[in-house]
Amino acid sequence: MDFSDERWVGLMGGYRVVYDPRPALRAIDEGRDVEAAWSELWEELHHQGDVDLASYAVAPHLARLAATGKAGGWNAYGLAATIQQSRRHERNPAIPDWLELHYTRAWTALFASALDALRTADDPDVVGSLLAVVAIHRGMPILGDMALEFSEAERLEILIEAGWEAAPG
Numbered sequence: 001m002d003f004s005d006e007r008w009v010g011l012m013g014g015y016r017v018v019y020d021p022r023p024a025l026r027a028i029d030e031g032r033d034v035e036a037a038w039s040e041l042w043e044e045l046h047h048q049g050d051v052d053l054a055s056y057a058v059a060p061h062l063a064r065l066a067a068t069g070k071a072g073g074w075n076a077y078g079l080a081a082t083i084q085q086s087r088r089h090e091r092n093p094a095i096p097d098w099l100e101l102h103y104t105r106a107w108t109a110l111f112a113s114a115l116d117a118l119r120t121a122d123d124p125d126v127v128g129s130l131l132a133v134v135a136i137h138r139g140m141p142i143l144g145d146m147a148l149e150f151s152e153a154e155r156l157e158i159l160i161e162a163g164w165e166a167a168p169g
Contacts, residue, residue: 001057008021008057011053011054013047013052013054014047015050016050019045020054021040021041021054021061023037024038025065028065028072038075038079041075041079045083046082049092050092051092052092053096055086056095057099059080059084059106060102060105062077063107063109063110064109066080066117067113071117074126074128074130078125078129078132080107080110081129081133081144084136085136085148107137110133111137114134118130118134124152128150131143131144132148135147
């Protein structure tokens with residue numbers, strides 16, 4: 001959705017109140033108060049598993065930011081994965097027809113960007129968010145949750161509690 005589209009004005013975010021994410025997205029694009037802009041997007045677009053149409057409408061812009069090197073570390077991928085995972089809750093609205101194609105294309109682009117970024121990523125949070133996008137896009141939402149929500153130490157603890165034994169060495 002282009003920034004000039006009038007539908008932005010009435011879209012709701014994760015708190016189920018009207019939220020216009022365009023100023024935060026513009027700030028990221030322009031390199032102004034980037035950390036505060038990412039923080040605002042995280043705060044406003046999802047809340048305890050709730051997302052709404054503003055959350056979905058942001059996905060193409062998250063994909064664009066990721067493709068242009070403005071992903072904010074793990075932010076674009078992590079936020080996109082969080083929004084996508086929240087769609088599984090039936091309390092959240094479906095993506096409307098007018099946004100479906102854009103959202104689907106955004107996920108295809110996020111997947112491609114995540115695969116590219118995995119070649120050089122070494123920060124654990126970035127790698128986790130990239131793997132979450134890949135897993136979710138490939139139809140493995142539980143693996144996506146594990147990659148996004150748990151640290152390496154927490155994943156190891158889960159495996160050990162499940163009876164897994166690490167190979168020696």
